[in-house]
Amino acid sequence: MQVILTICLSLLFFIGVSSINHQTAYAADQSLQHIKDKGTLVVAISPDYPPYEFESSHKGKDNIVGMDIQVMKKIAKDLGVKLKLKSMAFNNVLVAVETGKADCAIGGINPTAKRRQSVDFSDIYYVGGQSFLINKTDKGKYTGQKSLENKKIGVQTGTLQYQLAKTKIAGASVKGMDKSTDLVLALKTHKIDALGIETPSAEAYVKNDPDLAMIPSGYKLSLNQTGTAIAFKKGSTSLVTAVNKSVKEIKAKKLTSQYLADAGKYMKVNTTNTSMIHYWKYFAEGIEYTLIISAVSVVIGVALGTLLALMRFAKSKFLHAIAIAYIEFVRGTPLMVQVMFVYFGIGIIVNLPALLSGIIAVSLNSGAYVAEIIRGGINSVSKGQTEAASSLGLKRGDMLRYVVLPQALKNIWPALGNEFVSLIKESSIVSIIGVTDLIYQLNIVRADTYRGVMPVFVAMVIYFVLTFILTRILNFYERKMKHAK
Incomplete structure (x- = not known):
C-alpha cells in the first residue's frame, strides 16, 4: 500500500508537468485580446544581465532598467496596456511563458530552432553577437574560438552560449551556472579560462572592470544565433503580429542605440558608489x-x-x-x-x-x-x-x-x-x-x-x-x- 501510494504521487507529479503546455495554451486568435482585456503585459526577465536588463539604485529608488526594458515599454505603450515585470532565474523565463506565468519573456534570448519548438518568437529586434570574456592578463594568450580548445569555458545555463561551447569548441570543458555574476567571479578566480557571453554584456563588464578583457568568439553563426527576440506562448499569433509592428518601428528608427546609451548611463550610476553600505x-x-x-x-x-x-x-x-x-x-x-x-x-x-x-x-x-x-x-x-x-x-x-x-x-x-x-x-x-x-x-x-x-x-x-x-x-x-x- 505504501509503495503504491508513493508511485501514485510520483506519477501525478510527472503527469502534471507533462500536461502543463496543453492546459495553458492560448488560442491563436485570443492572445492579443487576452492582453488587452486584462490591461497588462506580464514579462518574464532575469535582471542580472547588463546592459539588457539590470537593477539600478538612483536617488533612493530601485528600478529595473536596460535596453530590453525600454523595448518592452515601447511595445506595451503601442498595445495600450501597462507593463508588469516578473523577475526570476534566466533558465526559468521560457518555462514561465509556457506555463502562463508570463505573457512573454525577454533577456537577450536567441530564437534558435530548438527553442521555437516550445515557444513562438517575435522578429529579431537586436543583433548583438557573441564574444568571450577573459582575464586581462590572458589577452595575448586567447584570441578566439580556436585558442580556447581544450580549455575550461564558463556559460550561463540554458543559453545559446552553452550549446555553442559544447558543439563548436573542440575538447572544451563546459561549466554552466545560473548567474552571469557567478561566472564572472569564476573567471576572475581562474576556475574557468573564458566566459561565453553576448557582446553587449561583455562590453559592459569590460568598461566597468579593469581586470577583464573581451575577444571575438570566432563563431560562424546564423542570424537566429546572433540576434535576440521576444518569446511568447506557442500559438500566440495575433499577439506576435502586433508586437512585430513595434519591433519594425524600433529597427527602422534604430531605437536600440538610444536604449543602449540610456542603459550605459544607469550602469555608470551603479558603479559610482559600489560600497555595500x-x-x-x-x-x-x-x-x-x-x-x-x-x-x-x-x-x-x-x-x-x-x-x-x-x-x-x-x-x-x-x-x-x-x-x-x-x-x-x-x-x-x-x-x-x-x-x-x-x-x-x-x-x-x-x-x-x-x-x-x-x-x-x-x-x-x-x-x-x-x-x-x-x-x-x-x-x-x-x-x-x-x-x-x-x-x-x-x-x-x-x-x-x-x-x-x-x-x-x-x-x-x-x-x-x-x-x-x-x-x-x-x-x-x-x-x-x-x-x-x-x-x-x-x-x-x-x-x-x-x-x-x-x-x-x-x-x-x-x-x-x-x-x-x-x-x-x-x-x-x-x-x-x-x-x-
Whole structure:
C-alpha cells in the first residue's frame, strides 16, 4: 500500500508537468485580446544581465532598467496596456511563458530552432553577437574560438552560449551556472579560462572592470544565433503580429542605440558608489523576505509535521500509508524541484504569487522532516510512561497531549532547533522563481556593482548573524526545559 501510494504521487507529479503546455495554451486568435482585456503585459526577465536588463539604485529608488526594458515599454505603450515585470532565474523565463506565468519573456534570448519548438518568437529586434570574456592578463594568450580548445569555458545555463561551447569548441570543458555574476567571479578566480557571453554584456563588464578583457568568439553563426527576440506562448499569433509592428518601428528608427546609451548611463550610476553600505536597502529587503518565509514555514512545517507523525502512529492503515508515502516522496525529491513544481505546476490551476509559492513549497518540505523528528521523539518516551497513564484511565488523545508529547518535545528540541536553523538557509532556494530573498538581492548587487566577492561575504555574515541569534534563543529554551519540573 505504501509503495503504491508513493508511485501514485510520483506519477501525478510527472503527469502534471507533462500536461502543463496543453492546459495553458492560448488560442491563436485570443492572445492579443487576452492582453488587452486584462490591461497588462506580464514579462518574464532575469535582471542580472547588463546592459539588457539590470537593477539600478538612483536617488533612493530601485528600478529595473536596460535596453530590453525600454523595448518592452515601447511595445506595451503601442498595445495600450501597462507593463508588469516578473523577475526570476534566466533558465526559468521560457518555462514561465509556457506555463502562463508570463505573457512573454525577454533577456537577450536567441530564437534558435530548438527553442521555437516550445515557444513562438517575435522578429529579431537586436543583433548583438557573441564574444568571450577573459582575464586581462590572458589577452595575448586567447584570441578566439580556436585558442580556447581544450580549455575550461564558463556559460550561463540554458543559453545559446552553452550549446555553442559544447558543439563548436573542440575538447572544451563546459561549466554552466545560473548567474552571469557567478561566472564572472569564476573567471576572475581562474576556475574557468573564458566566459561565453553576448557582446553587449561583455562590453559592459569590460568598461566597468579593469581586470577583464573581451575577444571575438570566432563563431560562424546564423542570424537566429546572433540576434535576440521576444518569446511568447506557442500559438500566440495575433499577439506576435502586433508586437512585430513595434519591433519594425524600433529597427527602422534604430531605437536600440538610444536604449543602449540610456542603459550605459544607469550602469555608470551603479558603479559610482559600489560600497555595500550604499546597497543596504537591498540586503534589508532580502532579510525581510528571508525571515517571512522562514517564520511562516516553521509554523506550517511544525503543524504539518505533527499531523504526519500522529498519522504514522494511527491505527488506520490508510492514514499510516498516506503519511509514509508523503514523507518518502518529499524527502526523495530536491527542494528546488518542489519549489518549481508549486510555482509553475500547481500554479497553473491557481495562479500563485512567487512568495506564496515559495512559502508553500518550503513548508511542505519542512513538514516531512519535522514529522520524522517528532516520530523519533515519541518513540524515545519510555513505554512505562504510557502504561502508567493508561492505568490511570487516560484516553489515548489525553495520553499523547499530557504525557507523551511534553516529554518528546524535550528530547527532540535540539533536532527541531537544527531544522529551524536549516530552514533559514534552505529558504534561499526560492530566489530561482524571483522571490526577493537575501540570495536574490545578493545577485542583484553583484550584477550592479561588478563586485563578485564582497556581496557574497556580506550575505554570508548576515546569514551567520541570523542563525546565531536563533541558536541562542533555542538554547535558552532548551535550558529552561531541562530545569523544568
